[in-house]
Amino acid sequence: MNLRSPLxxxxxxxxxxxxxxxxxxxxxxxxxxxxxxxxxxxxxxxAFATAGPAGSIPMASSASGAWTITGDALAARPSWxxxxxxxxxxxxxxxxxxxxxxxxxxxxxxxxFMCVGAAVAGAVTGPYRPAGDxxxxxxxxxxxxxxxxxxxxxxxxxxxxxKSLHGPGGASTIWLQQVDPAGLTLVGGRRTLLRVDAPAEQxxxxxxxxxxxxxxxxLLYSAGKFTDSSxxxxxxxxxxxxxxxxxxxxxxTTGGLGSAVDGPGGADVAGDRIYFHGWLPGHRxxxxxxxxxxxxxxxxxxx
Numbered sequence: 001m002n003l004r005s006p007l008x009x010x011x012x013x014x015x016x017x018x019x020x021x022x023x024x025x026x027x028x029x030x031x032x033x034x035x036x037x038x039x040x041x042x043x044x045x046x047a048f049a050t051a052g053p054a055g056s057i058p059m060a061s062s063a064s065g066a067w068t069i070t071g072d073a074l075a076a077r078p079s080w081x082x083x084x085x086x087x088x089x090x091x092x093x094x095x096x097x098x099x100x101x102x103x104x105x106x107x108x109x110x111x112x113f114m115c116v117g118a119a120v121a122g123a124v125t126g127p128y129r130p131a132g133d134x135x136x137x138x139x140x141x142x143x144x145x146x147x148x149x150x151x152x153x154x155x156x157x158x159x160x161x162x163k164s165l166h167g168p169g170g171a172s173t174i175w176l177q178q179v180d181p182a183g184l185t186l187v188g189g190r191r192t193l194l195r196v197d198a199p200a201e202q203x204x205x206x207x208x209x210x211x212x213x214x215x216x217x218x219l220l221y222s223a224g225k226f227t228d229s230s231x232x233x234x235x236x237x238x239x240x241x242x243x244x245x246x247x248x249x250x251x252x253t254t255g256g257l258g259s260a261v262d263g264p265g266g267a268d269v270a271g272d273r274i275y276f277h278g279w280l281p282g283h284r285x286x287x288x289x290x291x292x293x294x295x296x297x298x299x300x301x302x303x
Contacts (some may be wrong), residue, residue, distance in 0.1 A: 215297030
């Protein structure tokens with residue numbers, strides 16, 4: 001082909017306009033300040049995050065258009081939690097009676113480990129008051145239980161997902177536990193959904209987010225070291241809620257996003273959007289990002 005021909009010029013422009021190999025759609029930065037492990041409430045324009053400069057459980061809202069941090073959602077320290085503890089990865093869901101349930105993790109005085117606790121409120125914006133005088137999940141043999149997520153299956157049965165530092169064989173494990181309709185009492189035993197078994201996970205899987213999809217169930221989870229660019233979001237799929245789950249690939253990686261987000265993790269799906277955190281320039285805070293998402297059978301697709 002003549003390198004000076006109009007056809008060559010058009011071909012060259014087409015190549016230059018194509019997205020870089022391996023890159024997906026560009027994520028939107030919603031909050032350029034610390035807001036890690038976001039839990040976004042579908043349809044409510046409200047989100048919650050791990051403890052930081054903005055409070056024990058920072059709360060943000062987009063009711064006025066742009067996302068802004070509006071205050072601290074937690075009304076008081078739970079009686080079982082250590083003074084000065086950090087509160088991790090809150091998850092908020094609406095109960096059948098119209099009230100709101102928050103799950104979170106905090107250090108228990110009795111064990112010195114992180115445990116899963118609960119708080120309730122009459123409005124999605126709180127304030128959330130601790131429920132009960134003991135944590136909901138606190139197994140010393142787990143070496144800490146963190147990253148809770150509420151899930152309601154078809155038919156209305158409610159569950160709690162969470163990650164334990166140790167599980168069968170000492171491996172980091174994600175669990176499924178049925179709870180009563182109020183979300184405050186465990187029902188029956190827990191079930192293993194996923195365990196660490198891949199080198200890229202670096203001994204860590206966490207931040208479960210379970211989605212009912214057209215082809216079954218898709219479990220998003222974070223893996224790697226949250227402190228660096230290796231942190232990423234993967235997914236596993238299953239035809240049945242209880243599993244077995246098959247690890248099916250990576251969804252969000254630093255390279256896959258063209259380095260637009262450093263260490264994308266802590267993902268949560270609300271409607272047709274996925275929300276996640278990533279390190280901001282300077283590596284001192286993790287901002288809140290989002291992308292469109294849809295599911296083809298059980299496969300998550302960005303954009």
